[in-house]
Amino acid sequence: MITYPRRIEAGKIPVLRLIGVGNAGVNIADRIAMRSTISLETFAVNSDQQSVAASVASTKIAIGPLATHGLGAGGDPDTAIEAAKESMQELKTAVAGADVVFLCAGLGGGTGSATVPILANLARENGALVAAVVTSPFQFEGRRRTTQAQQALAEIAKSTDALVHFENDRMAELDAARADASETFAACDQLLFQAVCALARLVTNSGPVPVPLADLLAVLRGTGPCLFACGEASGPNRAHEALESALRSPLMDRGRSLQETGRLLVHVSGPAAMGFAEVSAVMNGVSKHTSPDAILNLGVGSSGDSTDSLVVTIIGRSGRVEKPAAPVSTPSFEVPKRPAEPFQPAREKPPERSPEPVAAPQPKVTQDVLPLEPVARGRFDKIEPTIVEGEDLDVPTFLRLRLKR
Ligand SMILES: Nc1nc2c(ncn2[C@@H]2O[C@H](COP(=O)(O)OP(=O)(O)OP(=O)(O)O)[C@@H](O)[C@H]2O)c(=O)[nH]1
Ligand SMILES: [Mg+2]
Incomplete structure (x- = not known):
């Protein structure tokens, strides 16, 4: 069922807020803050104080100084939950007054994975529309990160209105020309940047044919990539x-x-x-x-x-x-309607034809399907x-x- 956020009123310019959570999330929020022409408030939320200090976000929130000593959660969601509990008041402030909240994070570590669902719930309690834009880790980062990311993803799906989820492996696989890991991260960041900007445009743009919120949410719901x-x-x-x-x-x-x-x-x-x-x-x-x-x-x-x-x-x-x-x-x-095409794709059934008169039964001729999938160049x-x-x-x-x- 589609649930509508309470706070977006017709004719009102909504307050859009982008919150980057954890190191990857803060990196992405910084990139957007520096390059986007869309009017977005940017917040950096992290338990790693260095990342918060270096961020160009307009509001910076270092969480869990006692739980993490300002060094990040070290990939441990339990430590990150302690950090979030310690700084619950700051997290409430981070979502206060926003109509639409975009949450960005790389899942698989501690802070982003644990804090995005908490922020999402707080924002929804305030009546905001909440969209998360997240990545799941590369396989080479190990099974523990993959499992943590899957658990976080399930939590986030429950607590957000829209979930845009990209798999790092899939992006790298399709972008094989960029063998360099930092270039691959940069390509992922670019896609996340575009996704947040596009969602912000879609939510706010009235235009001649505006996208009904129900249509947008119907596309964005679910946990699949x-x-x-x-x-x-x-x-x-x-x-x-x-x-x-x-x-x-x-x-x-x-x-x-x-x-x-x-x-x-x-x-x-x-x-x-x-x-x-x-x-x-x-x-x-x-x-x-x-x-x-x-x-x-x-x-x-x-x-x-x-x-x-x-x-x-x-x-x-x-x-x-x-x-x-x-x-x-x-x-x-x-x-x-699509114009009739000269050939149907092989996996589709050919159109039914009326049987033609045949003089005598013909031997059945079969031909194997050739392995012609265009898989590589x-x-x-x-x-x-x-x-x-x-x-x-x-x-x-x-x-x-x-x-x-
Ligand atoms: N797109 C992108 N992904 C990143 C980047 N850095 C890390 N990641 C991914 O994000 C996942 C989480 O890493 P971090 O953001 O460092 O983790 P965190 O949320 O800060 O959690 P803790 O460091 O444990 O407190 C990693 O497993 C990577 O898959 C980045 O700069 N860009
Ligand atoms: Mg970190």
Whole structure:
């Protein structure tokens, strides 16, 4: 069931607050504070005093000085809970007065994993809408961190309205060209940065076709990994270029991940002069990659600045498409029906044909399905792909069309 936050009132500019929790969370909050043009209050909350002192957040809160001696929880959630209990009053202050609270953390350690659910509950008690944007650790960080992250994720799912969860391993796997660990962290941070900015835009942007909160929450609920991409472009071909850039985003796997997504939200934001044809081009481009059963919700927002940039944001939840019983709310926009395609993907059933008269029974001919999944680009892996309208032209046509028989 969708529960609505009490505090967002029509016509009121909501107070948005981003709270970075733990070292990773504070890093991400700092990045957003330095680069985002969105009006967000940024808070740094950590039991590691060095991280708090170095942060550029507008409000800094060092928690649990007695429990952790200002050195962090050392990966131990029990110590982190002690730190949070010790500083409960400060945590209450951190969420006071906010209408929308974004909580950012890398899960698997102590402070972020233990404190995000506590802050989420406090914020919800105050009537705020709470969204968490978190990562789960790399496998190489060990089983203990993975288990702690899973437990934290389950707690966070219970205490938030929206959960955007990225798996570090998945991001690294899809972004294999960046072998360097710090570059991989930076790529993850960039994605988290984009996710928070996109959510802030979606929550606050009225625009010509605002995204109903119910649609946004329906996409963002659940604990599965989130599909998220954002692309921006300007100039005469900005709609195609922004979409292509979004599809190049690591989690999109060049558009292939969209086929697995049951519910999808596409937000197109641009200047007041943005044309319907541009919005339509984006939606047609996205629907080329989705399952016919997927529910697509569209939002159109206005960027409100003087640039001519168009931003495409795609948010979905991974998982094979189940036949939806009924949409959570009426879609704001009818997505144009996909034109009939010359070939159906191999996993779909071919259309039924009426039987033709046959003179004599023919021997049944069978042919094995060839293993033609386009899984790797081999030695071209490090070369920038040639993407045209979302299609990777370096992949042979018969593979792109999945012609197996
Ligand atoms: N994206 C990103 N992830 C990070 C970064 N640093 C650490 N992580 C991830 O976040 C997880 C938690 O690490 P920290 O943020 O250091 O942990 P913490 O919440 O401060 O907890 P304690 O140090 O135990 O108090 C790690 O297991 C990594 O997977 C970073 O700079 N960026
Ligand atoms: Mg730490």
